[in-house]
Every structure is written in structure tokens, then in C-alpha cells.
Amino acid sequence: MLVILLLAIAACGIAAWTLYEMKNMQARLLSENGLPEVTEVVEPIAPVYVPLDTFTVSLKPGSEEYDRVLYIGLTLRVGNEEDKSRIEKYLPEVRSRLLMLFSGRSAEELSVNEGKSQLIQDIKQILSTPLDEKSGVTVTDVLFNAFILR
Template identity: 50%
Template sequence: MSKKNQKASGGGKKSSLAILLMMLIAVGACALAGYTFYEMKNMKAGAKDDAPAKVKNAAPAVPVYVQMDTFTVSLKPEANDSDRVLYIGLTLRVKDAESKSLLEEYMPEVRSRLLILLAHQTATDISSDEGKTGLTEKIKETVSKPLAPNHSAVVTDVLFNAFILR
């Protein structure tokens, strides 16, 4: 019987050693999985932090301008003024080359819209800085209206090249 006890106790050592080894492998696998998860999370956070840096380092978009011929317009008369004339030169900043080509294609219509808009202004309205700012907004609205079905130019700014009020 003593041989059976020795085999049983020896066999017990082997099974406890196998269990210990399997537990170590399981703990190692969990540690490796945890480390991998931690690194993946850091990589995602790093990618989010790098995205604004890439945007900041990107070259700014080249502005697209549409040069317009100057306008000479008789302004709407006021009670105390008889005849006022506005000489104005404009450059439009547009969103993209597509807007530029659309404006160039429909330039007669754009000029007509602007002449009508400017003719409805009074000298008092546009002589102040606030009036000029309001005029730029009106010009953007007028030019941004659809020129063709489902086609409109996106005007981002109006720049004055000349502005003489007489």
C-alpha cells in the first residue's frame, strides 16, 4: 500500500503543478489582454489629439475671388437731396471654383441684380460704417440667390475696391 500512497501523493504534486502552471498562463493571458486594451485605448486617444494638429498644420484654403467691373449708380433721392451718385468697385470672395465659374457664366444677371439693389439705397443709409456693413450683407444675399435651377453661388465676403459717394 505504501507504493500506492507514494504514487497518489506524487501524482498530486504533478496535478497541483499543472494547475499552478495553468493559473500562471491564465493570469499572463489576462495581463496581456489588459495591456493590449490599454495600449489600444491610448492609440485612439492619441489619434484624436493628433487630428486637430493635422488640421492646424494643413495649409489654409486659397481664397477664390470674382472681380467685378465698377458700378456707377444714381441713388434713391431723399427729401433734402436732389441727385446722389455712387461709384463702387466690388470683389466677391466665393466658397469654391464652382461658385466662381457660375458667377462668371451668369455675370450679366448678377450685375443687373446688383444695380437694382444699389439703386434702391439712399446716401444716408450707406454713408456710415454700419450702412456699408449692411450693404455687404445685402449684396451677399442678392448674389447668393439661385442663378439657375438648383445652382447658386456661395459668396463668403464682399470687398470694396472703390466707394465714392457724391
């Protein structure tokens, strides 16, 4: 009982010392820096999404496979409304670029996560090339709605 009592007193002493030191550190920080600065709260920007119709594409034949099909649904997250309207304006060209990109892939590439990640990077890159005399669109993320390999 005596050992338990001594341990309890020691624990209380350590807790009190820690609390005292934390208050001293807080007082020193406030005296060195003055009052803490009030930072302005920035409201998060609402994401802008562009849903695309699903694609059904014949994939490049692999070494042992001859007829593989990719069924893929995409939603693009773009930087602003201007990029969204540019994609909608040039939608046939965007779909054509994506179809060419998808048809150049094989089922072996797309069946692993690294292949899917590389596909996302390639979609971002292919859509960043200019669609008109201005610049391309800024795609911040590519979201898969459907991804079926057959």
C-alpha cells in the same frame, strides 16, 4: 542695503518656487493624458476672388438731396472655383441684381458704416438666390475696391 538684499532673495525664492510648480503641473498633465496627440496640419485653402467692373449708380433721392451718385468697385470672395465660374457665366444677371440693389439705397444709408455693413449682407443674400436651376453662389466676403458718394 539690507532691505534690498532681502527683497532680491525673496524674489529669487518666488521665481524658483514658481518654476518648480510649473514643472510639476506639466508632469502631472503628461502623466494624466499620456503623450500629447499629434494633430495634422491642414493647409489653408487659397481664397477665390471674383473682381467685378465698377458700378456707377444714381441713388434714391433723399429728403434734401435730388441727384446723388454712387461709384462702387467690388471684389467678391467665393467658396470655390465652381461658384466663380457660375458668377462669370451669369455675369449680366449678377450685375443687374447688384445695380437694382444699389439704386434702391439712399446716400444717407450708405454714408455710415452700418449702412455699408448692411449693403454687404444684402449683396451676399441677393447672390445666394439661385442663378440657375441649381443653387446660388456662396459669397464669403464682399470687398470694396472703390466707394465714392457724390
